[in-house]
Amino acid sequence: MRGQRYDYFLVWGHGVHLVQQILDMIRSNGALKIVKILHHVPGTVEELIHAVYSFDYAPIEHLRGKTEYLKRTPREAYFIFVQNSAPDEDYFGEGPFRHIESQSIKALKEQIRDRFNPRSAGKRSEDHVIHASDNQLQTDHILSYLGYPGLELFDNRNLALKAPYHLGEISEYAIRYLPISAIRCRVVTGGRFSYAPELTDIENTPHYRALCGDCEPYRLYLEKFLGTALTDDHTLPGLLGLKESFRYLLAPFDSDYVIVREAEERQFVVLDGVHRVAVLKHQGVDALHVAVLN
Numbered sequence: 001m002r003g004q005r006y007d008y009f010l011v012w013g014h015g016v017h018l019v020q021q022i023l024d025m026i027r028s029n030g031a032l033k034i035v036k037i038l039h040h041v042p043g044t045v046e047e048l049i050h051a052v053y054s055f056d057y058a059p060i061e062h063l064r065g066k067t068e069y070l071k072r073t074p075r076e077a078y079f080i081f082v083q084n085s086a087p088d089e090d091y092f093g094e095g096p097f098r099h100i101e102s103q104s105i106k107a108l109k110e111q112i113r114d115r116f117n118p119r120s121a122g123k124r125s126e127d128h129v130i131h132a133s134d135n136q137l138q139t140d141h142i143l144s145y146l147g148y149p150g151l152e153l154f155d156n157r158n159l160a161l162k163a164p165y166h167l168g169e170i171s172e173y174a175i176r177y178l179p180i181s182a183i184r185c186r187v188v189t190g191g192r193f194s195y196a197p198e199l200t201d202i203e204n205t206p207h208y209r210a211l212c213g214d215c216e217p218y219r220l221y222l223e224k225f226l227g228t229a230l231t232d233d234h235t236l237p238g239l240l241g242l243k244e245s246f247r248y249l250l251a252p253f254d255s256d257y258v259i260v261r262e263a264e265e266r267q268f269v270v271l272d273g274v275h276r277v278a279v280l281k282h283q284g285v286d287a288l289h290v291a292v293l294n
Contacts, residue, residue, distance in 0.1 A: 006035070006151055007105050007133045008081045008142055009112075010052060013045070013074030015129030018116050019226070022130065023080065023233070025112055031086035031104060035154060035165075038079045038146065039227030045075050052131060055141040069127045078227055079142065083154070101134040108132075161291055162255045164232075164272050172294040175257065179287045182266055183258075185274045188221075188229040195229045199269065207278040210236060211243055239275060246279045248288060257291040268292065 009026065011019050026032055042048035049070050053063050087102040109132040116129045133139045140150040157169035185205050186197045202208050210218035219236050249256065258273030270277060271293065280288055 003087065004083065004085050005087050005102070005136045006081060006139045006154060007032075007084045007087075007102060007136075008079055008139050009109070009133075010131040010142075011078040011080070012070060012129055012131065013076050014118070014127070015116060016074070016076055016078060018129060019078050020223075022112055022116070025108065025115075026080060026082065027233075027235075029104070029108055031084060032108075033083040033085070034080060034233035035083050036079075036081040036231050037227045037233060038081075038231055040077050040079055040146065041075060042077070045071055045073060048077060051142070051145045055138050056134075066126070079146065081139070081143075081154075099134055105132050105134075160255065161257065161259075162253075163259060167259065167271060170259075170291075170293060173259075173291045174294065175289055176292050177287055177289050178260075178268060180277065180281055180285065183260065183268050183270060183277060183290075184263070185270050185277065187274075188225050192224055192228055195225060199263075202274075202277050202281050205274060205278060207239065207275055208281060210239055211278055211282040215240075234275065239278075242275070242279045243282065246276070246283070248276065248280060248285075257289065259291045259293065261293045 009022070011022055015022070023034070023037075026034060040048070042051075049067050053067060056063065084102060084105065086104055088104045089100050090103055091098055092101045092106075093099055109130060112130050113128055114124055118125045118127050118129075133142070136151060143150050143153055154165050156165075161170055161173060163170055180202060183202065184199045185202055185207075187200055187205055188195045189198045190196050206218040206221045209215075215236055218239065222230060222234060222236070256276075258276055259271045260268040260273075261271055263269045268290070273290075277288075
């Protein structure tokens with residue numbers, strides 16, 4: 001079967017220290033694009049287990065023995081949502097447990113388990129560090145459990161202007177040519193779970209500092225706020241890879257404007273595009289066309 005769908009991976013509490021390596025394995029699959037990363041602390045581990053398996057193709061009473069080990073894991077998890085452009089769907093299981101599953105997701109899930117599951121007598125145990133969706137209905141269910149409006153969260157509501165899903169539908173905007181000196185960027189400060197946004201010039205962001213050779217602040221910034229304040233998929237190698245090759249608004253990215261909103265007269269705050277502004281500044285650009293939301 002062909003088509004595109006959304007899937008998710010769940011890194012259980014005993015695997016959260018491996019999340020960066022797991023993300024790298026997901027990124028290495030060219031058919032998967034990470035669209036959202038969330039760190040989650042459930043009320044209880046049992047609550048999370050029930051949310052994940054209550055929408056499984058097998059009734060949860062059939063899974064109690066297989067999930068018993070999870071009750072002893074730390075009360076936290078990461079959800080990694082992906083756009084899957086090559087699901088390669090097929091039927092698995094027999095009788096009442098027969099279901100459609102993405103062979104590509106299943107294969108990657110097993111690769112991650114082979115590498116990171118705890119070992120017992122030199123062999124892989126079945127205390128899985130990761131779980132993955134079988135179908136989009138499960139992804140929709142988990143998004144709802146996390147407080148989002150299901151799969152419609154990722155709907156593209158903007159045809160003329162490319163914008164991230166979290167900005168919602170954009171009905172009015174104007175294209176303006178602004179000096180970079182008039183643009184301010186939001187960065188996050190504070191603790192991992194008690195953070196607050198702070199406005200600053202692009203030169204003071206960890207993004208721009210990394211492009212200038214001081215990479216450690218940006219690396220620590222991504223690591224500290226992964227899945228809390230920062231839910232998009234960014235990496236230090238990804239940023240540095242843009243350093244020389246990035247060309248703003250050239251086809252096929254001619255609608256990928258940096259999106260801003262005017263906060264006060266002649267001061268504009270970036271809503272989407274801090275990385276691009278940082279790269280343009282590093283390339284010596286003094287002004288750029290942006291989409292200003294009304």
